[in-house]
């Protein structure tokens with residue numbers, strides 16, 4: 001059966017089409033028969049579309065003001081033109097969506113109905129960069145495939161739903177708990193996949209491992225995983241908490257917000273825009289949200305870009321330390337997502353702080369292009385791995401399972 005996956009991130013729209021047996025779910029992720037990616041941050045007002053099939057790879061740039069027409073254009077390359085893999089879109093039997101915020105209500109993957117769509121829309125305020133894009137994807141698929149097609153929402157928050165209260169509850173007012181103001185955590189699909197994949201690569205039972213997964217993409221979060229469960233994470237009520245990110249500040253003293261409101265005329269929307277879209281690597285460097293551009297600027301002698309990286313590394317180390325304390329020890333440290341998979345410098349800088357534990361990186365392996373591979377030395381006390389996150393495959397698995405119930 002053909003399952004389409006739409007994974008809307010803050011800087012990209014990733015999509016892929018799997019063709020898997022209706023009867024047996026493969027253990028390992030199969031190669032998608034089509035992959036589409038839109039990079040929204042390529043250049044202001046210009047999106048880059050990349051489409052890949054077994055036979056073809058096509059890249060083009062298109063100007064845009066609204067995202068949906070670009071998403072529809074990318075999806076159409078499945079049944080039109082040189083990357084065509086379907087004779088008609090109706091061959092797609094199910095569509096799985098990454099939905100970032102599931103709120104209090106949704107812990108498990110679920111068939112999308114009008115009620116679920118309304119809840120995703122309502123939660124947009126808590127994941128302003130994401131839930132709206134997730135909904136656009138759901139509506140694009142509905143427009144192409146009709147309302148009867150099985151669409152499944154897989155929530156970033158689900159994997160963290162069982163976090164212990166001490167990690168999940170903010171030390172604010174007690175009634176925040178009743179109001180749903182607590183730490184949800186995000187990137188759960190990625191943290192879960194990477195933990196399972198790490199156990200399999202290490203040949204160990206996930207139940208026996210204490211792991212820290214570092215999902216470092218445009219958005220970034222860490223998870224502390226024990227017995228295969230998330231027991232702590234760096235993102236909170238929204239995907240703004242925790243680490244410094246591409247355009248997000250991560251955690252800052254809340255008094256700064258009060259100060260800006262009192263003295264600089266900031267209101268909720270202006271603060272939201274500043275902290276979600278104009279802060280982080282972009283805000284400090286003034287160059288870009290993209291780590292590759294930051295590195296280039298550093299090479300060209302840009303001091304603000306250097307400061308941005310220094311803060312990024314400082315915060316990353318501090319939060320790894322925090323996850324380590326929650327776990328009470330560490331068997332494996334995993335790097336994943338755009339920065340985690342592609343930046344030897346960030347991995348080495350993060351690991352350096354934990355050398356005192358006996359963590360030793362194999363410099364050659366780290367500097368290569370590791371993928372689903374150990375990059376620590378054989379005598380390192382902590383295994384360090386780079387894992388290519390496969391959120392899409394995790395979403396496809398849930399979609400396949402739900403398709404059997406319908």
Ligand SMILES: Nc1ncnc2c1ncn2[C@@H]1O[C@H](COP(=O)(O)OP(=O)(O)O)[C@@H](O)[C@H]1O
Nearest residue numbers: 009010011012217218219290291337338339342
């Ligand atoms: N070769 C690379 N070196 C360093 N950073 C990279 C590289 N390739 C991608 N990245 C970083 O990864 C980010 C995108 O990560 P990704 O996980 O795809 O993001 P998202 O899913 O949040 O859109 C880019 O903004 C860039 O900073």
Ligand SMILES: CC(=O)OP(=O)(O)O
Nearest residue numbers: 009010186217219239
């Ligand atoms: C939750 C989140 O921050 O997602 P992304 O990294 O895809 O922006």
Ligand SMILES: [Mg+2]
Nearest residue numbers: 009010217337
């Ligand atoms: Mg992502």
